[in-house]
Amino acid sequence: MKVGKIYRKKRKKTFGEIVFICVMLAIPVTHFCLFWVYINIDSIRLSFQSFDMNSGAWRYVGFMNYRTFWQELTKAESVLPKSILNSFSVFLWNDLVIVPISVICAYVLSKKLFFASGFKVIFFLPAIISVTVLTLVFSFMFDSTLGPVPILLDKLGLSSWIPFEGFFASGKTAWGMILFYGLWSGIGYDIVLVTGAITRIPEDIVEAGRIDGLTSIKEFFYITIPMIGSTIGTLLMLGTTVIFSYFLPVRLILGGDNANSVGAGTIALYIVTNVRDAGTVQMPLGAAFGIICAIIGTPIVFICRKLIDRFLPAYEY
Amino acid sequence: MKKLLKLFSVALTVCIFALAVLSVTGCGKNKPSSDIEDLYPGVTFNEKNGEMYKDTKEEKTRIKISYSTGQGNAWIRRMAYDFLIDEEGADYYFVLDGDSELTSAVSSKLEAGVGLSEIYMPLASGWNAYASLGYLENLNDLYSMTVPGESVTVGEKIRGSWTDYGKAVVQGSLDYYIFPWNEHITGIVYNKTMFDTYGWAIPETTDDLLDLCNKIVTDTKGRIAPFVYPGTISGGYWDFLGTNWWAQVAGTERMDEFMKFESAEKSFSYMKETDLSYGKLVMLEEFERIIVKNREKFILKGSGSKTHLTAQLSFAQGQAAMIPTGSWVENESFGDMEDEAAMMPTPVIKNETLKDENGNYIRVNYSGQPDYIFIPSGIKEEGKEGAKKFLAFMCKDEELVRYTNVSGAPRPFDYDIGKCETSAFIQSCINVWKDSTTWFEKSTSKLWTANKCRKFNSNSPYTYLLANPDTATAIGWCANELASVQRSWPQWLEQVGE
Numbered sequence: 001m002k003v004g005k006i007y008r009k010k011r012k013k014t015f016g017e018i019v020f021i022c023v024m025l026a027i028p029v030t031h032f033c034l035f036w037v038y039i040n041i042d043s044i045r046l047s048f049q050s051f052d053m054n055s056g057a058w059r060y061v062g063f064m065n066y067r068t069f070w071q072e073l074t075k076a077e078s079v080l081p082k083s084i085l086n087s088f089s090v091f092l093w094n095d096l097v098i099v100p101i102s103v104i105c106a107y108v109l110s111k112k113l114f115f116a117s118g119f120k121v122i123f124f125l126p127a128i129i130s131v132t133v134l135t136l137v138f139s140f141m142f143d144s145t146l147g148p149v150p151i152l153l154d155k156l157g158l159s160s161w162i163p164f165e166g167f168f169a170s171g172k173t174a175w176g177m178i179l180f181y182g183l184w185s186g187i188g189y190d191i192v193l194v195t196g197a198i199t200r201i202p203e204d205i206v207e208a209g210r211i212d213g214l215t216s217i218k219e220f221f222y223i224t225i226p227m228i229g230s231t232i233g234t235l236l237m238l239g240t241t242v243i244f245s246y247f248l249p250v251r252l253i254l255g256g257d258n259a260n261s262v263g264a265g266t267i268a269l270y271i272v273t274n275v276r277d278a279g280t281v282q283m284p285l286g287a288a289f290g291i292i293c294a295i296i297g298t299p300i301v302f303i304c305r306k307l308i309d310r311f312l313p314a315y316e317y
Numbered sequence: 318m319k320k321l322l323k324l325f326s327v328a329l330t331v332c333i334f335a336l337a338v339l340s341v342t343g344c345g346k347n348k349p350s351s352d353i354e355d356l357y358p359g360v361t362f363n364e365k366n367g368e369m370y371k372d373t374k375e376e377k378t379r380i381k382i383s384y385s386t387g388q389g390n391a392w393i394r395r396m397a398y399d400f401l402i403d404e405e406g407a408d409y410y411f412v413l414d415g416d417s418e419l420t421s422a423v424s425s426k427l428e429a430g431v432g433l434s435e436i437y438m439p440l441a442s443g444w445n446a447y448a449s450l451g452y453l454e455n456l457n458d459l460y461s462m463t464v465p466g467e468s469v470t471v472g473e474k475i476r477g478s479w480t481d482y483g484k485a486v487v488q489g490s491l492d493y494y495i496f497p498w499n500e501h502i503t504g505i506v507y508n509k510t511m512f513d514t515y516g517w518a519i520p521e522t523t524d525d526l527l528d529l530c531n532k533i534v535t536d537t538k539g540r541i542a543p544f545v546y547p548g549t550i551s552g553g554y555w556d557f558l559g560t561n562w563w564a565q566v567a568g569t570e571r572m573d574e575f576m577k578f579e580s581a582e583k584s585f586s587y588m589k590e591t592d593l594s595y596g597k598l599v600m601l602e603e604f605e606r607i608i609v610k611n612r613e614k615f616i617l618k619g620s621g622s623k624t625h626l627t628a629q630l631s632f633a634q635g636q637a638a639m640i641p642t643g644s645w646v647e648n649e650s651f652g653d654m655e656d657e658a659a660m661m662p663t664p665v666i667k668n669e670t671l672k673d674e675n676g677n678y679i680r681v682n683y684s685g686q687p688d689y690i691f692i693p694s695g696i697k698e699e700g701k702e703g704a705k706k707f708l709a710f711m712c713k714d715e716e717l718v719r720y721t722n723v724s725g726a727p728r729p730f731d732y733d734i735g736k737c738e739t740s741a742f743i744q745s746c747i748n749v750w751k752d753s754t755t756w757f758e759k760s761t762s763k764l765w766t767a768n769k770c771r772k773f774n775s776n777s778p779y780t781y782l783l784a785n786p787d788t789a790t791a792i793g794w795c796a797n798e799l800a801s802v803q804r805s806w807p808q809w810l811e812q813v814g815e
Binding site for chain 1: 424442443445446449450451486487488489548549550551552612613617618619620621622623624626627630631634636763766767768775776777780781783784797801804805808811812813814
């Protein structure tokens with residue numbers, strides 16, 4: 001069947017409508033230009049420059065900052081290889097452990113258990129408490145002489161589990177503690193988002209399934225997960241962003257230098273301690289690191305997006 | 318399935334309850350000490366917006382001071398008050414803006430260049446780039462100003478490393494851009510009550526320190542550890558002992574020579590007594606002999622994982638007899654401490670060649686990087702003039718004494734600190750400060766100001782030696798450092814444009 005084109009005469013917008021559109025677009029466009037276009041162009045430009053302390057001037061140095069990155073990566077005592085490995089493990093930990101546990105917990109809590117609402121609030125608490133306070137509490141909990149966990153382990157005759165240096169200064173336990181902290185503090189936020197998605201699933205679909213003999217486990221795998229796929233996909237995608245940005249808990253719990261000496265550094269921690277803390281002089285190096293991270297990170301994000309779209313497609317309902 | 322869910326629910330309740338209890342019990346009861354309350358008769362002070370003025374603020378020049386609040390607020394209010402009631406301050410009024418995040422925020426404020434205060438007082442941090450970028454006012458005239466009511470200039474009153482720390486090379490000219498704020502006193506803080514109870518003597522030398530540590534372990538049957546330290550802080554504060562020893566062996570002049578970073582070999586060679594890093598090796602070997610080799614006996618378990626607060630809390634609770642730290646510890650952690658604490662002079666390395674002409678050991682106070690004051694260049698001229706007048710006023714003898722009385726910290730100026738009335742703990746710190754030369758890292762080398770070359774390179778020797786007691790040695794660490802610096806030197810020079 002041949003469908004003819006429909007020509008509709010466009011109504012001319014009034015002056016008021018044009019002003020309204022311009023005003024509404026002004027803020028996001030300005031924001032985009034300032035914080036995306038300008039920042040990125042400036043970062044690229046900066047990565048080819050160096051700051052001269054005596055004259056206070058910027059000079060063009062070609063690929064020197066990129067060469068410095070390579071030298072830092074390949075030198076004998078470099079902490080970067082381990083930091084890169086750790087950063088990717090945070091991503092895998094988030095996507096393969098935290099998100100699945102959050103989905104299971106949210107599903108269980110959606111079954112109107114005793115004190116379910118209370119649990120949601122308790123789970124969400126770490127997400128709204130300042131990370132500084134949270135890391136302080138966490139450090140106290142595992143402090144070898146002040147914290148209740150080591151005292152409990154001692155009472156249970158398991159004091160050999162506590163390293164002499166403490167949990168945060170032993171190469172065997174430090175990174176594990178950071179991952180555990182991620183689980184403890186991050187699970188609540190995910191649960192709240194997933195619970196919200198689960199409550200939107202139409203009740204009649206579940207009821208129809210029940211008539212056909214649907215068990216709770218089958219409901220979880222055949223109804224809940226597919227129907228909240230877009231929310232899970234978002235959480236998994238958020239996991240990719242931590243690869244190059246995860247540093248604050250490491251810095252606050254382990255301390256910058258200590259983290260690197262026990263092999264618990266991350267890419268972002270490296271940038272923060274070596275670039276940001278040193279101020280203007282090291283900014284070009286930071287910009288070069290940022291560009292390299294973007295070059296590596298962009299395909300990872302695209303691949304993850306493709307996989308998520310394929311295995312967790314969004315359903316309209 | 319329902320049974321399973323119920324079981325899960327109960328298990329979850331128990332877990333969360335346990336976690337909540339553990340979290341709560343984990344938090345010690347540590348209240349910060351309150352600021353010193355003060356009264357300001359004859360001036361109007363609005364605590365909410367920080368405005369302080371005499372009679373009226375109309376037609377007067379504003380001096381807005383943004384300061385880090387680590388020392389509290391009482392001292393700056395008192396200084397401002399004294400200035401206002403003096404005839405020097407007749408044409409000015411103050412806005413006092415305490416900001417705990419100032420040190421990290423100051424860079425953005427200067428870059429933005431709007432709404433600038435007349436005076437900034439951040440904590441220790443890199444400032445040379447601010448001078449290079451033209452953000453800081455040249456303070457040569459402040460250093461040459463006569464202190465009000467006295468016959469000396471401000472610059473002549475400054476002592477120790479601060480005499481030239483405030484200088485930076487900008488456009489080929491070496492000028493003053495920052496001004497001294499306060500000085501830290503560091504060393505070993507000990508539990509005086511415990512020392513008195515057991516009859517432990519203050520160690521004079523490092524050999525005495527080793528004997529003391531053994532005695533503490535024996536007398537308390539291992540219940541009390543000789544030391545606790547904050548392992549998550551860079552270097553675990555051991556540098557407050559280490560650099561004291563290094564400076565004692567090398568002397569402050571050779572330390573300054575080391576900090577010139579003229580070549581990798583010149584600064585980091587360590588084998589001969591004439592080498593500039595020889596003192597570093599001696600110091601690390603001493604640290605290795607006393608602390609590293611006895612770490613399981615002399616150090617409180619878990620110290621490596623402690624923050625400065627948890628380490629200080631362990632000390633305050635009597636779990637350890639000594640802690641390497643600084644004079645600020647009283648404000649931070651001694652609020653609820655029942656025992657009395659004091660600072661001891663850092664035990665010296667026993668060696669006749671390290672004595673001065675009077676036969677006394679050379680004592681150094683390593684203060685760490687200092688807090689500082691600056692005036693931004695992008696403010697009005699009358700504001701700059703007022704700020705300089707106020708900073709010169711703060712250098713008067715009676716104001717310096719008052720500053721120490723209120724804040725508990727000395728300033729790096731020549732004044733009669735014996736007149737100060739402070740707590741017994743601060744007095745013990747001041748005694749250490751009085752009897753020693755204060756030294757901290759300073760250099761005009763581009764490698765230093767560009768953060769390429771440091772006092773210790775690659776990693777902290779203290780943490781490294783403590784983490785690898787069986788494999789790492791002091792001499793091995795120095796060899797690694799020299800090799801690493803030699804490898805990096807050409808790249809560093811290229812990066813700083815030399």
